[in-house]
Amino acid sequence: MYFKAKLSERIGMNDIHEILRLTHDSDSRKQELYNLVIGEDEAIGYHATWILTHFSSEDNKWLYNKQDELIDEVLACKHGGKRRVILNLLYKQPLANPPRVDFLDFCLERMISVKELPGVQSLCMKIAYELCRPIPELMQELKTMLEMMEGDLCPAIRATRKNILQAMSKGKSLQKI
Structure with missing residues (x-):
């Protein structure tokens, strides 16, 4: 719930670093953040996706098995900014x-x-x-x-x-x- 409330507002680099710290050692927190990416709210999804682009290369590997879901999301996405950051996430992965x-x-x-x-x-x-x-x-x-x-x-x-x-x-x- 913390992430949704935080991402419903304007976020800055301090917020991004705080969320990265919270998700770094927790797959369940990564999943919580990821669920907002594919959720209904485009603005929150955009912010969540933006944070995922700041994952370390090691944390980014957690997203590899989400590739099909991310592709599905980008194919349906109406928000240009969110589409761009999802494509950026996909570009950082080995492609099928x-x-x-x-x-x-x-x-x-x-x-x-x-x-x-x-x-x-x-x-x-x-x-x-x-x-x-x-x-x-x-x-x-x-x-x-x-x-x-x-x-x-x-x-x-x-x-x-x-x-x-x-x-x-x-x-x-x-x-x-």
Whole structure:
């Protein structure tokens, strides 16, 4: 109950550090926080997700078995900020191989959507790249899409596109897990 009340208000870094301290050695407290991510209240879910992005790399491993639920949540999410931070959580995880087709389709669609937030577009591009890497046919399709994304791109999208095309040419991952 503490987390829900705390996250219904504006939070700062001191709040984040306090909650991280409370969850660090407690899987049940991590689960309590995670339940708010997938709960009904978008604002509380956004704050809870934002805190999860501050997990240490060791604590972040606790989220690995939640990947399908996080994907389900991002596919249904209407809150752009929450969508961005969930994608950030997913990008910090080893992604399933073979990929979930609905998630790959979501990323391919959102990376080119001019209605989407640049942060979401960039993360969708990076995740799509990582999902396509093991499958040569998908890599070619992604490369074609990236090459078509020219013109009036914001700096973040332009830089992400350039970095992915460079990584593609070297056959390297962009993820640092």
